[in-house]
Amino acid sequence: MHLAVLLLASALPLTTLALDNGLMLTPPMGWLAWERFRCDIDCDNDPKNCISENLFIDMADRLFHDGWKELGYVYVNIDDCWASMERDKQGRLQADPKRFPGGILKLSRYMHDRGLKLGIYADMGTHTCGGYPGTPLDKIKIDAQTFADWEVDMLKFDGCYSDVMQQEQGYPLMSMALNATGRPIAYSCSWPAYQGGLPPKVNYTQLGEICNLWRNYGDIQDSWDSVLRIVDWFFENQDILSPSAGPGRWNDPDMLVIGDFGLSIDQSRSQMALWAIMAAPLYMSNDLRTISDQARVILQNKMAISISQDVLGVQGRRIVKEKSGIQVFWRPLSKNASALVFFSRRTDMPFRYKTSLSKLNYASGSYKVIDVFTNKSATLKDSTDFVVSVNPTGVVMWYVSAPAKLNPRLFYRGGQRQRSAHDLNTIFL
Amino acid sequence: MHLAVLLLASALPLTTLALDNGLMLTPPMGWLAWERFRCDIDCDNDPKNCISENLFIDMADRLFHDGWKELGYVYVNIDDCWASMERDKQGRLQADPKRFPGGILKLSRYMHDRGLKLGIYADMGTHTCGGYPGTPLDKIKIDAQTFADWEVDMLKFDGCYSDVMQQEQGYPLMSMALNATGRPIAYSCSWPAYQGGLPPKVNYTQLGEICNLWRNYGDIQDSWDSVLRIVDWFFENQDILSPSAGPGRWNDPDMLVIGDFGLSIDQSRSQMALWAIMAAPLYMSNDLRTISDQARVILQNKMAISISQDVLGVQGRRIVKEKSGIQVFWRPLSKNASALVFFSRRTDMPFRYKTSLSKLNYASGSYKVIDVFTNKSATLKDSTDFVVSVNPTGVVMWYVSAPAKLNPRLFYRGGQRQRSAHDLNTIFL
Numbered sequence A, B: 001m002h003l004a005v006l007l008l009a010s011a012l013p014l015t016t017l018a019l020d021n022g023l024m025l026t027p028p029m030g031w032l033a034w035e036r037f038r039c040d041i042d043c044d045n046d047p048k049n050c051i052s053e054n055l056f057i058d059m060a061d062r063l064f065h066d067g068w069k070e071l072g073y074v075y076v077n078i079d080d081c082w083a084s085m086e087r088d089k090q091g092r093l094q095a096d097p098k099r100f101p102g103g104i105l106k107l108s109r110y111m112h113d114r115g116l117k118l119g120i121y122a123d124m125g126t127h128t129c130g131g132y133p134g135t136p137l138d139k140i141k142i143d144a145q146t147f148a149d150w151e152v153d154m155l156k157f158d159g160c161y162s163d164v165m166q167q168e169q170g171y172p173l174m175s176m177a178l179n180a181t182g183r184p185i186a187y188s189c190s191w192p193a194y195q196g197g198l199p200p201k202v203n204y205t206q207l208g209e210i211c212n213l214w215r216n217y218g219d220i221q222d223s224w225d226s227v228l229r230i231v232d233w234f235f236e237n238q239d240i241l242s243p244s245a246g247p248g249r250w251n252d253p254d255m256l257v258i259g260d261f262g263l264s265i266d267q268s269r270s271q272m273a274l275w276a277i278m279a280a281p282l283y284m285s286n287d288l289r290t291i292s293d294q295a296r297v298i299l300q301n302k303m304a305i306s307i308s309q310d311v312l313g314v315q316g317r318r319i320v321k322e323k324s325g326i327q328v329f330w331r332p333l334s335k336n337a338s339a340l341v342f343f344s345r346r347t348d349m350p351f352r353y354k355t356s357l358s359k360l361n362y363a364s365g366s367y368k369v370i371d372v373f374t375n376k377s378a379t380l381k382d383s384t385d386f387v388v389s390v391n392p393t394g395v396v397m398w399y400v401s402a403p404a405k406l407n408p409r410l411f412y413r414g415g416q417r418q419r420s421a422h423d424l425n426t427i428f429l
Helices: A002-016 A053-065 A103-112 A137-149 A164-180 A204-210 A224-236 A238-244 A265-277 A293-299 A302-308 A408-412 B002-016 B053-065 B103-113 B137-149 B164-180 B204-210 B224-236 B238-244 B265-277 B293-299 B302-308
Strands: A029-032 A075-077 A117-123 A154-158 A186-189 A213-215 A250-252 A282-284 A317-321 A326-332 A338-344 A351-355 A366-371 A377-381 A386-390 A395-400 B029-032 B075-077 B117-123 B154-158 B186-189 B213-215 B250-252 B282-284 B317-321 B326-332 B338-344 B351-355 B366-371 B377-381 B386-390 B395-400
Touching (some): A029 A053, A029 A117, A053 A075, A075 A154, A103 A117, A137 A164, A154 A164, A164 A186, A186 A204, A204 A238, A224 A238, A224 A265, A238 A317, A265 A293, A265 A395, A326 A351, A338 A351, B029 B053, B053 B075, B053 B103, B075 B154, B117 B137, B137 B164, B154 B164, B164 B186, B164 B204, B238 B317, B265 B293, B265 B302, B265 B326, B326 B351, B338 B351, B338 B386, B386 B395
Parallel strands (some): A029 A075, A029 A282, A154 A186, A186 A213, A213 A250, B029 B075, B029 B282, B075 B117, B117 B154, B154 B186, B213 B250
Antiparallel strands (some): A326 A338, A338 A395, A366 A377, A366 A395, B317 B326, B326 B338, B338 B395, B366 B377
């Protein structure tokens, strides 16, 4: 306890400094073991799925060979249950020797050789949530140094088995300790999720200064109910959450469960679209060795990814909540563009939703819109009523180009003009 | 009211007679418009999806051309919103003239020419649930005769806009009236759903005598939550419901929503498996014009259908409910065979469930089991522990052949014997 107080004293100034590690200027993308593989350590009976170096090598191979890496999915993140139950003689964490015989450094090198990055997991507390050795206050420096020595690129720092006071000390301390190693290590803080996610308990200004991303809310599960609970919480609290996000500092609604067992195709598109609107980290937790083509197509959608990765880094908002169950979401993008998502909370049949861009607060002008999941495009005046058919639990997602002022002369000979999907901003210029 | 009382008096003896129309000795299979197409009557703006003769012709064409009919999916069922708002001068129901210009008889003939059957919908009450003309007590005879004149093969008789007394008179009366037409018309009663589904309000003995099938519970929606609510209700009340079912008389947990928007692939297999275990009617409500291959494969699974259609007609039961979230369901089949379903209520990852046939109350012997969705087979002694891996919200479904008594002499030379997937009952005989 005495040591903890000392550490707290030395850590306090840190909380007013920005986390200036230059990482994650757009939301990170990659793969994370937890939701899909949990704490399966039964390598004798379940060798393909247990938490072991083989699992992370398998996923790295898939990211590398199946087109994921080029799209930005570069992080391969270990979660809980990787460690040995005992620290080594020098007091350092060590990987379970049976399941990670090559150690973590071998995995880092394997990732780096392929242009990928390795993430690891620790817990601010006496134990991890799964009961493995935690990182109490007096172990923060040594664990940060161990991760740096292992050439790790990211740390997810969970918060089981610690109290409010310890977390208040430990999360900033770990930020400082990671920076002090000299190795750029992205820092994911579970802290706000343990504080209920909202001010005044959570200080989002401070979080932006010490963490690159943070979990605000409970763990996602492989079910549509779970996705909906998360979506509702994040958008009901958007006035607090959106301003706290930006390049290098992201709210994290947790993993993508697309490609697992619980979501339909429409629901999978909805998670992809809404996570992109939220500027959320895109960590898949699925089995990339057996993923269906339909799930792959959704996760590899280039336009959805480009919206997620927009350099402005603005977290979008829900702007309409209709009694019919239709909700509309909007995210401003660079180049004066924007993204729109029409989402149906209905459970009956496709709903024909009628609106116009001006009703959605767009300024007067003419806009080119591209449907993210069908690639169809159209040109719309702000005042033109249009109808989108939105499937139950599904979305329609649009990329909306910068407005062109209406020019009647060009407008009326539009039919003669060559158009392509690529001249977004020029169609009426 | 006077007329109603008179009719009641004449109907009373009926309630003790069996509905002896010889129909639906196995659970009916087909397609029903409601869940997917609801009361969409906007043919101007939504011509492909509105309730019109074109929709039923389209679905009949798909049943006929895409292999559904041969598998047993022969009913094409109209639901609410087909009728004109006015009865004709003779007091008869008539189809909406704009949406059904050829009338219902044209549709019946279209079905019969293709080996299909037509179902229609009416409502015991002043109005249908959608506000169209209902069938109050004094219209039951004329409406039954109209349906017979139209050569209809089935009637779903809903219960909006009537009270308990009227239903108690009307449902038996309609049964008698349909029989009196001389045309075999299968009879689906929504009555018990309006009575809460359970005795003492519901008299399942009487229902079996007057109806071929009956809706016990609320409408299904296009969501996994809705499927789960229905599954839970039916199996929690299995001691009441199972004995009431049998050839010609079926509990109806409502339509299959496989192929719509709300279920994952695993959840779709679960609905198919559990509806087969329940000896439930298999009415799809989806768009057969655009259904995915994955959904089609599940709905067209021959072994699941053969379990559903087993001639014993025994409604299966839940026999195990583990704390782990695994539940086991069992249905006895003809030829001393049976079906087993291992169902996971988990939302994390595939669960490795260990059990044995003897733990599932199987008698001692050796059994051949075939996995319904993978077609893999194995031979299992009752005492042998086995492990099934059950996906979150998914099932493993087995067809279990009749037991062969253990014969050591044959057992030990089993490896030399020719085996095929077809000699189910002879593998050790």
